[in-house]
Amino acid sequence: MTVRTRIAPSPTGDPHVGTAYIALFNWCFARAHGGQFLLRIEDTDRARSTPESEGAIMDALRWLGLQWDEGPDVGGAVGPYRQSERSALYVRFAEQLVEEGKAFRCYRTAQELEALRVARRKAGNSVALKPSDLHLDDAEVQRRKVAGQPCVIRMQVPEDAGYCVIEDMLRGTIKLDWTMVDAQILLKSDGMPTYHLANVVDDHLMGISHVLRGEEWINSAPKHKLLYEYLGWDMPQLCHLPLLRNPDKSKLSKRKNPTGVFYYQRMGYLPEALVNYLGRMGWSMPDEREKFSLAEMLAEFDIQRVSLGGPVFDVEKLSWLNGLWMRDSLEADELADRLVDWAYNRDNLMRVLPHVRQRMQTLSDFAPLTAFLVAGELPLTESQFDDLNQERDVILRSLQFTLWRLEAQVDWTRDSLFAELKHLADALDLKLKAFLAPLFIAIAGSTASFSVVDAMALLGPDMSRARIRRAIEVLGGVSKKAAKRLERKYRTLHVD
């Protein structure tokens, strides 16, 4: 049997290091067994998927050296590799399941579903909605159908207690309770499939032999197993990898940490070092060496060497490793090339120049004016904020509100950033200048700089957020209690 694995990211935002992590193991597993590694774009969430994000994900994986054998850009025998282009397929299988009585149409409204869940929660334990919970009598179904109400297709699931047995390559036998499994939506009312249907259909049609994915999927494995049975297909081998963690051990999230691959690129990490570091998360070389290339990892790869404790993403160790790569594995001329590629290239200069031209009298003014753009962490001190003549609480509030607002920001352009910040300043009844002052220091290290929204646009979301977080820290941070108070106030502003 040919080993075929895939990475199936959803193009809804910045490429995530977790995606790169899972991709790395899929890449290694496929290559180590002489198989293929595919890229499939799961863009079935029409509200959130963007072509920019898709492009960024491909750039990020390629940057790390995780090239795929088949994918939307390189093609392949079992394409298309973008789920939005395969919708007819999912509809067909969903209809087939309905005809065979293995799925059913559901006209329940969002409000009804919510009420049902509340009722179930109140009554007992599991909130999984079963086919019988969702049932409407024929007359009501007819009425809703005629009224043109939207409907979804849901899968039939066992209603009685009992266990579903899943075999995991690393964890062995896992028994999951059928009572926890709900009548999963397979086809959304917009005609697009959910992950569960699309993933089963595509994995089968694309000949995927092994599914290496995050631990977060364990609980939905019974649905997938059932779907394979319904469709009469063999299920691929499952392997659930541990989740990358924040220092507080929770699942790695952008709310607490920079999670974007490009943040690390911007911070000046080498792709060799980042992929090396990811390879050390939950995995080790037989001789325990810390520094290894992708090729070396591949040569020694054995999925059984994955350890299951969720590894904390430790930037300090990544930095040390990156230093090793820069010192030991790059000649001076290679390093020079890296620096040029990284920041000191013509495109980048052209991007930055419009913002600083007017402020320059000599060429030498350029470096100090723009140093903050290529810096990693700014050397901030508390006293820099003293000159603002604002109460510390006011400064912290401005920064915290800005951070919260920016965590929700999707459209990262100067104009929309400006609009959001202006809106916040107005809501707080602060002059824009006063509101922005602390942000200038957080982002550029000084109030004497070019437009802070332009700077944020150039720095990107992760870096901007990281700097604001850092400034809040330098100012002594926001206590849990204070955060609660601020959050209450923030909500009254209605800025989201």
Add this chain to the structure above:
RNA sequence: GACCCCAUCGUCUAGUCAGGUCCAGGACGUCAGGUUUUCAUCCUGAAAACAGGGGUUCGAAUCCCCUUGGGGUCGCCA
């Protein structure tokens, strides 16, 4: 809360599947020294862990059970 996963130094881990060679080894970080005109690099050293309790066994970090702790899932997101 229910269900599932997990559990070795602060962090990443080796050792666990095939129990003894482990009063637990390496790495990051920390601390103390040394090399270097400073800093960094580099070198040497130190502190630092088998979550707890029961079993099984001549013998348990390793196998079993319970407890505790952490995490995940419970969406017309993936």
